[in-house]
Amino acid sequence: MHANYIAGQWAEGPSQRSNINPSDTRDQIGRYAQADLNQVEQAIEAAHTGAPAWGLSSPQQRADVLDKIGSEILARKEEFGELLSREEGKTRPEGIGEFARAGAIFKFFAQEALRLRGDKLASVRPGLEVEVTREPIGVVGLITPWNFPAAIPAWKIAPALAYGNAVVFKPAELVPGSAWAISEIISRSGLPAGVFNLVMGPGSVVGQALLSDARIDGLSFTGSEGTGARIAQAAVQRGAKFQLEMGGKNPCVVLDDADLDTAVNCVVQSAFFSTGQRCTAASRIIVQKSIYAQFLERLAAATRSLRVGHALAADTQIGPVVDESQLAQDLHYIAMAKAEGARHICGGEQLKADTPGHFLSPALFADCDNRMQHCQEEIFGPVASVIPADNYEHALSLANDTPFGLSSGICTTSLKHATHFKRHAQAGMVMVNVPTAGVDYHVPFGGRKASSMGSREQGTYAAEFFTTVKTTYLQA
Numbered sequence: 001m002h003a004n005y006i007a008g009q010w011a012e013g014p015s016q017r018s019n020i021n022p023s024d025t026r027d028q029i030g031r032y033a034q035a036d037l038n039q040v041e042q043a044i045e046a047a048h049t050g051a052p053a054w055g056l057s058s059p060q061q062r063a064d065v066l067d068k069i070g071s072e073i074l075a076r077k078e079e080f081g082e083l084l085s086r087e088e089g090k091t092r093p094e095g096i097g098e099f100a101r102a103g104a105i106f107k108f109f110a111q112e113a114l115r116l117r118g119d120k121l122a123s124v125r126p127g128l129e130v131e132v133t134r135e136p137i138g139v140v141g142l143i144t145p146w147n148f149p150a151a152i153p154a155w156k157i158a159p160a161l162a163y164g165n166a167v168v169f170k171p172a173e174l175v176p177g178s179a180w181a182i183s184e185i186i187s188r189s190g191l192p193a194g195v196f197n198l199v200m201g202p203g204s205v206v207g208q209a210l211l212s213d214a215r216i217d218g219l220s221f222t223g224s225e226g227t228g229a230r231i232a233q234a235a236v237q238r239g240a241k242f243q244l245e246m247g248g249k250n251p252c253v254v255l256d257d258a259d260l261d262t263a264v265n266c267v268v269q270s271a272f273f274s275t276g277q278r279c280t281a282a283s284r285i286i287v288q289k290s291i292y293a294q295f296l297e298r299l300a301a302a303t304r305s306l307r308v309g310h311a312l313a314a315d316t317q318i319g320p321v322v323d324e325s326q327l328a329q330d331l332h333y334i335a336m337a338k339a340e341g342a343r344h345i346c347g348g349e350q351l352k353a354d355t356p357g358h359f360l361s362p363a364l365f366a367d368c369d370n371r372m373q374h375c376q377e378e379i380f381g382p383v384a385s386v387i388p389a390d391n392y393e394h395a396l397s398l399a400n401d402t403p404f405g406l407s408s409g410i411c412t413t414s415l416k417h418a419t420h421f422k423r424h425a426q427a428g429m430v431m432v433n434v435p436t437a438g439v440d441y442h443v444p445f446g447g448r449k450a451s452s453m454g455s456r457e458q459g460t461y462a463a464e465f466f467t468t469v470k471t472t473y474l475q476a
C-alpha cells in the first residue's frame, strides 16, 4: 500500500486504487491511497503553514535538497524507468530516459535556486533607488497527466521548491507509481514538514478541491483542454495565478528538398514513438505533392516494420496504449478517418500478444484533408494522417490551420524555407529536421493558441510562474 504524504507523514487514504500494467493487465503494480476531501484539506493546510519559512530559507538549503533528490533519481533511473514502463507502457529505454530527464531537472533547478536575480535601477526621481526582486508565490497546486508520469511532475515540483514555494502535488490517477517514487525520495531529502505534500486520487475530487481553495496561490496544470478550461475559470474567479499546458495537433511538413531518410525517421518517431501519447507527437504529416507518392511508400514501409509489444520486451519499439478508454478513443478516431474518406494505408488494428494488453498497430492514413475532423482534434494515439500540399506556402498554411500550437516541424534542406518556417510557424516550439517530440530540459517548453495558457515551463523561464515580482522604491 502506497500512502499519501501530508505534513511530513505518510497517511493511508480512506480508499485505494490498483495500478495496472497496460502491457499485461494481469499484472497489478501496487495499490495506491486515494485521498478524500479531509486529506486534501490537511495537505493544503500543511503547505499553507510551511510556506512562509520555506520562502525565507537560504538558496543553499534549497539547492542542497534539490540536488540530493536529483542525484538519487539519477542513481536509480534504471529501476524507476522499469516501473514507469510497467505502469504507463513506454518502452524501457523511454522510461529510463524519462527518469534521467527528471533527475537532470532537479539538478538544474538546484543550481537555479542560487541564481535567482533581481535588478537595481536608478529612479527617474532624484535620490531614489529602485529594486526589482522576485519572491515565491506561496502555495502551489500541481496537477499532472498520465503520459509523462516522471518528467512533468519533476518540471513542476523542482522549480516550485527551488523558488521557495510549498507544494500540494496531485498526480494522474492512472499512473501513481512514478509520482509516488519521486515523492518518497523527496520525503527523505531534508525538506521541512509541510513544504511538499502528495495527494493521490481522482481529478473530480482531489484535483477539483485544489481549484477553489483560497490558500492555494497558484495552479500549474498539464492535461487535456477540457480540464484546463475548468482550472482557468476557477483560478480567474478567485484571482489565483495559473499556468496550463494542454493538447496538440502538431504538424510535420516534408518538403521536396528534404533528406528523405531524415524525414521518414522524423515522422515515424514523432507520430508513433511513445505510442503517439505525447502532447508534442505529430499527427498531421504535410507532404509536398512532388514527392508525395515516393515519400508515402517509404513511410508506409517504415510504419509496417515497427514492432509493437510488451513495453519491457527488448525488441519492442511501440508499447501498448495506456488503458481501455484511451484505446477506445484511438479506435473511434481510426473509424472516423475511414468514414471521412481518408485512404487507409496500414495499421489501426488491435493486436494479440503473449500477454493481455492494449496493443494497437500504428495507423497510417493518406490523402487526408486538413479540414477532416480527425485532422483537427487531438487523438493522442499512434495515428498519423498524411495531407498533400502544393508547395511550401500551402504547407505552411496547412500547418498553422489548427486550433492548437504546441510543436511544429519541417524537414527541408532549404535554408530559405527553414528560416521562414521558424518565424511563421504558429507554435511554441519549432523543429527543423528533428522530430516534433523530444525536447531539452533546460529551455522553455510550451505552446500557443489552445495548447497553452500562462507563462512557460522549464529552464529559467519557470521563474515567471513560480515567483512574483516586487518593485521597491527606497530613499536613503
Ligand code: NAD
Pocket: 143, 144, 145, 146, 147, 148, 170, 171, 172, 173, 201, 202, 203, 204, 206, 207, 208, 209, 211, 222, 223, 224, 225, 226, 227, 228, 230, 245, 246, 247, 248, 278, 279, 378, 380, 406, 447, 451
Ligand atoms: P486530464 O485533463 O484528463 O487529466 C490531467 C490531470 O487533471 C489529472 O491529474 C486529472 O486527475 C486531473 N483532473 C481531472 N479533472 C479535474 C478537475 N475537475 N479538477 C482538477 N483536476 C482534474 O488529461 P490526461 O488524460 O491525464 O492527459 C492527456 C492530455 O494531456 C492530452 O490532452 C495531452 O495533450 C495533454 N498533455 C499536454 C502536455 C503539454 O505540455 N502541453 C504534456 C503532456 C500531456
